[in-house]
Amino acid sequence: ITQSTNVVVENCKISTGDDCISIVNASSGIKMKRISCGPGHGISIGSLGKDNSTGIVTKVVLDTAFLRETTNGVRIKTWQGGSGYVRAVRFENVRMENVENPIIIDQFYCDHTTCEPQASAVKISQIMYRNISGTQRARTR
Numbered sequence: 001i002t003q004s005t006n007v008v009v010e011n012c013k014i015s016t017g018d019d020c021i022s023i024v025n026a027s028s029g030i031k032m033k034r035i036s037c038g039p040g041h042g043i044s045i046g047s048l049g050k051d052n053s054t055g056i057v058t059k060v061v062l063d064t065a066f067l068r069e070t071t072n073g074v075r076i077k078t079w080q081g082g083s084g085y086v087r088a089v090r091f092e093n094v095r096m097e098n099v100e101n102p103i104i105i106d107q108f109y110c111d112h113t114t115c116e117p118q119a120s121a122v123k124i125s126q127i128m129y130r131n132i133s134g135t136q137r138a139r140t141r
Contacts (some may be wrong), residue, residue, distance in 0.1 A: 003025065008031045012036070015037075015038060016039075020040045024094050028056075028058045032060075036067075045089065046077035047095045051081075052118075055083075060088070062090070067096045068099075069137075070096075071101065073104070073112070074103055076127070077109040085123040086124045086125075088126045096133070
């Protein structure tokens with residue numbers, strides 16, 4: 001979901017080799033309800049800020065989700081060097097089963113071997129997790 005406002009994703013079953021849902025730049029008012037995800041990489045905000053870009057995501061709600069056999073559960077991922085913000089996000093009533101990284105906020109996201117350290121970052125605030133439960137699986141190497 002990109003450059004979108006007031007989007008509802010509801011009653012979906014998603015299996016993929018990447019993010020089940022990804023919310024990226026210039027998106028606001030995104031509501032997800034009754035989502036089943038897995039296998040896949042989970043439900044993500046981002047990645048934001050790649051190549052020193054500006055990323056803005058606000059007013060996101062995930063209410064009632066089941067994630068099974070995913071790499072990540074609920075995730076926010078931003079690159080070093082980016083600007084902008086992620087604000088007013090609520091993850092609630094989420095059940096996870098056999099998820100490697102159930103809750104993750106990664107402000108040093110890098111999709112290759114090395115990334116140059118940089119000082120600036122996308123700001124993250126007003127994030128709420130409520131009624132999150134489940135099991136974690138050991139990382140496979």
